Amino acid sequence: MTRDPQALLAFQDVTFGYSPNRPPVLERVNFSLRAGRVLAIVGPNGAGKTTLLALALGWLRPWQGDVLLAGRALRDYRRAERGRWLALVPQSEHTPFDYTALEYVLMGRAPHLPPLGIPGPADYEIAMDALARAGIAALAHRPVPQLSGGERQLMLLARAIAQQPRLMLLDEPTAHLDLHNKARLIQIMRHLRAQGMTLVMTNHEPDVVLAVADDVLLMEAGRPPVFGRLDEAFTEDTLSRVYHLPIRLVEVNGRKQVVWT
């Protein structure tokens, strides 16, 4: 695969598995994502979507191949530096302690502080602003354990916004959201992209993918994933094959929708 000099995130022949005794989960994955685009990683359960996200974060290291961030191997980044480039929005997070949403979002400032530093007024301001951008400024002083699943998801997004990364990794960001919040999240993601942020998300919901993604990585257990622009890769053929279901794309009010039978 030729190297794209404009790629922000690139996987080059990445192979990874959890145990040397078992076949690898991902084999020879190749793609390169340009800055300012939204990539949706789509595929059935167990295809390795979350694994791929963890590799992009640097939390897992490939057996073979390289993960490049802005043309440089991810493993060569220093920790805090990597934290300023990459943010993670996990699917869910548990805390037994009564942090307020603002205190929680403030932790996104950690990679911008000196080692053992303590956030100052400017960091509080950024955290407040991030809560507002996620549409939950009113929850700033609510204890996290009292938030609903959807509110918590938006708070995790706010923490990633406060981290001011160039690339945001989102693991099933719409999993806990109702329709209203889902629409809101899509709006926020478009907004972030408009400001030059690059986003990578795993997603099960074709309507979310169709609404916000520019590129798609279709994953299938045991086969090399298909990478391409949304209109090239997210087709009736590829979807039907990946999900083993006859799938049709129909247009309703000018928007594409996925229909299966």
Next chain:
Amino acid sequence: MSELTLRAVIARNARRQRLIGLLAAGLVALLALSILLGRYPAPGLMPWSRLQEDELAARLVLNLRIPRLLAALLLGMTLSAAGMVFQLLFSNPLVEPGFLAVSPGAAFGAAFAIVLLGGGALMTQASAAAFALAGLGFSYLMARRLRFGGWVLRLVLAGIAVSALFSAGVGLLKYIADPLTQLPEITFWLLGSLASITWPKLLSVLPAVVLGLGIVLLFRWRLNVLSLNEETAFSLGAAPNRERLVLIVAAVVPTAALISISGMVSWIGLIVPHITRRLFDADTRFGLPATMLIGGIFTVLCDNAARVLLAGEIPLGILTSLLGALIFLGLMTAQQFRSQP
């Protein structure tokens, strides 16, 4: 809206800082009073002038009361801070500093020295400290070898198993101990007391305590980040495993050092962080300094009661357990309340 909230946050942080200042002032006043409190010449406070007139009183205060007070202060600060660190790192509000086999290790070390090594004070202290650290080290090594669950779960499991080994060892040593001389000594050690603190004993643990508490205080905000799950902490630029290990060692070494001179003093490390969180919420930036001060106050009060209430000494561990458990029950059953911003 956002402007307003920000100002509210700044005001709340200032209020927390003032409360910490107030606690510190209260602690200093308590220490000053405690120097004069005792059963000499009569139960109660001795007048300040007596210190100048009565040489025995002056020597008593200087050689017995002051080192003992300082030991109580450091013990309370350390156990509370270590308790808070452990509760955050293990995302579990019910762990206490001894649970990684530190307390059972110390108990085994003390019993071992009493039964098999002659039971000298210095030997008992050294053995207790050594086995407390051995307990931590053994738990850590076992946790690394376990092939099961995440890092936190592995440490907890290893800690429980190693604790049980040491407890079995203590049982065995009690069984073979001389019931007239050695057994009472083990029992008293397990009840915990600061009655025999001297300057040399206090000074022998001081460097470890100051260093450990200093490192823990430096991590006071960082601890929030390290309490998140590993992958998230990593995404925020932390090295979760390495930094957690540094913090655990920084919290356990002073704990082991102090337990080695005080014996088992339980419940402080469990209850004081809970009280602190009620007053200061979860953020450890203020919570850690505050819990040290509250722990110091709580332990000095308990130790004052231990040495003054009865003509004979009441073991400190009994008082901290009694009061700690009562407060714990009170907190658990009381109406949930939170300080509003």
